[in-house]
Structures are given as structure tokens and as C-alpha cells.
Amino acid sequence: AQSVTQLDSHVSVSEGTPVLLRCNYSSSYSPSLFWYVQHPNKGLQLLLKYTSAATLVKGINGFEAEFKKSETSFHLTKPSAHMSDAAEYFCVVPGYNNDMRFGAGTRLTVKP
Amino acid sequence: DAMVIQNPRYQVTQFGKPVTLSCSQTLNHNVMYWYQQKSSQAPKLLFHYYDKDFNNEADTPDNFQSRRPNTSFCFLDIRSPGLGDAAMYLCATSRYWIGWNYEQYFGPGTRLTVT
Numbered sequence: 001a002q003s004v005t006q007l008d009s010h011v012s013v014s015e016g017t018p019v020l021l022r023c024n025y026s027s028s029y030s031p032s033l034f035w036y037v038q039h040p041n042k043g044l045q046l047l048l049k050y051t052s053a054a055t056l057v058k059g060i061n062g063f064e065a066e067f068k069k070s071e072t073s074f075h076l077t078k079p080s081a082h083m084s085d086a087a088e089y090f091c092v093v094p095g096y097n098n099d100m101r102f103g104a105g106t107r108l109t110v111k112p
Numbered sequence: 113d114a115m116v117i118q119n120p121r122y123q124v125t126q127f128g129k130p131v132t133l134s135c136s137q138t139l140n141h142n143v144m145y146w147y148q149q150k151s152s153q154a155p156k157l158l159f160h161y162y163d164k165d166f167n168n169e170a171d172t173p174d175n176f177q178s179r180r181p182n183t184s185f186c187f188l189d190i191r192s193p194g195l196g197d198a199a200m201y202l203c204a205t206s207r208y209w210i211g212w213n214y215e216q217y218f219g220p221g222t223r224l225t226v227t
Binding site: 032034041042046049051094100102103104105107 | 116118143152153154155157160162167169200202204209210213215216217218219220221223
């Protein structure tokens with residue numbers, strides 16, 4: 001079955017330091033994978049998506065993610081955190097029935 | 113800008129009083145979804161439409177219904193809201209099946225309070 005596991009429920013970084021949000025996937029075939037961000041009381045916004053074209057995917061706001069089949073991972077990174085990056089981040093994989101399988105989410109806190 | 117619009121943004125209803133939430137899209141996407149999101153949780157899919165074909169998740173309560181009268185609009189009806197139905201309700205669209213690498217576009221959500 002298609003699923004994703006976000007390894008950290010909460011990550012805290014200082015402004016200007018790197019961000020790493022971890023996601024492992026489970027899939028019977030090479031999946032497409034997505035990262036979405038949700039700011040408080042807002043809808044979800046697509047950060048980036050992997051569709052097998054390239055293993056390193058660049059997204060909006062300086063985020064990128066690398067698909068590693070050998071590790072079944074799709075971790076989200078950013079070289080330098082900004083205060084505006086504080087939000088909830090979801091790793092997502094499509095299911096078999098046109099549904100999206102969400103990870104539990106990782107709350108990113110950015111300290112000044 | 114093309115977008116997914118949800119109305120109202122905040123809705124207060126009384127216990128047991130029917131309520132309807134609205135979603136419209138200007139993207140001309142084939143698929144529309146309704147999610148329920150409770151505090152500090154991931155969104156939970158309630159149902160989706162591919163064109164007029166309705167797909168209900170197995171664990172969606174009968175209390176929740178949906179209508180899609182045309183491509184642009186989709187409604188979520190809660191027939192008898194309970195206190196446990198208080199949540200953020202998110203509408204989303206995608207051009208085709210998401211398994212074909214089409215991402216979802218989300219509206220800003222409707223925050224439902226049940227008193």
C-alpha cells in the first residue's frame with residue numbers, strides 16, 4: 001500500500017540555519033511524491049513534486065527535496081531558514097483510488 | 113488569478129442544524145475533493161468527484177453529503193452537525209487523476225464551529 005511516514009512531528013531551527021524535514025515512503029512501484037506547506041488557518045500550498053524526471057527537485061521559496069530509492073526517502077531541505085517558513089509541512093503520496101495519502105505532518109518552528 | 117474559492121471562511125452552526133459549505137474553482141479541473149482537518153492533524157479525505165462520478169471514502173459518516181452541480185462548484189452538506197464535526201474543511205481540485213502526477217490545488221478552507 002502507498003504510504004508516507006514523517007519522522008519528526010516537530011522541528012525547531014534558528015533563523016539562517018539549514019532545515020531538514022524527513023519523509024520515508026512505502027510503495028510497490030516508483031511513486032510520485034509531494035511536499036505541501038500549510039500556514040496557520042490557511043489551505044495547503046504545493047512546495048514541490050517528484051515525478052521521476054529528476055531525483056533532485058527544486059521547489060518554491062528555496063526548498064528542495066531529493067528522491068532516494070535505495071533509502072525510500074524524500075527529505076525536504078532548505079539551506080537557510082526564514083521566519084516566514086514557520087508552518088506545518090506534509091509529505092504526500094497518491095493512493096490507488098485517486099486519494100492523497102498524507103503523512104502526519106511536521107511542524108517547523110523558526111527561532112529568531 | 114485562477115483559484116479555488118471557499119465560502120464562507122468561517123461558519124458557526126448549532127448542534128443538529130444543517131449546514132452547507134461551498135467551493136468553486138476557476139481552474140476547470142476535472143476532480144474536486146473535500147477534506148476534513150482537525151487541529152494538529154493531517155487532512156482526511158471525505159469524498160471526491162471525477163467529473164460527475166462520486167467517490168465516497170469508506171469511513172466517511174453518512175451525515176456528510178456532497179453535490180457537484182457543474183464543473184465549477186461543489187458543496188459539502190452536513191445534515192446534523194455534532195460537536196465532533198467542528199474542524200477546518202478544505203476543498204481541493206486536480207486536473208486529472210493525481211496518480212498521473214497531477215497535483216492538488218487547495219482552497220483556503222472553511223472553519224466550522226458547532227455550538
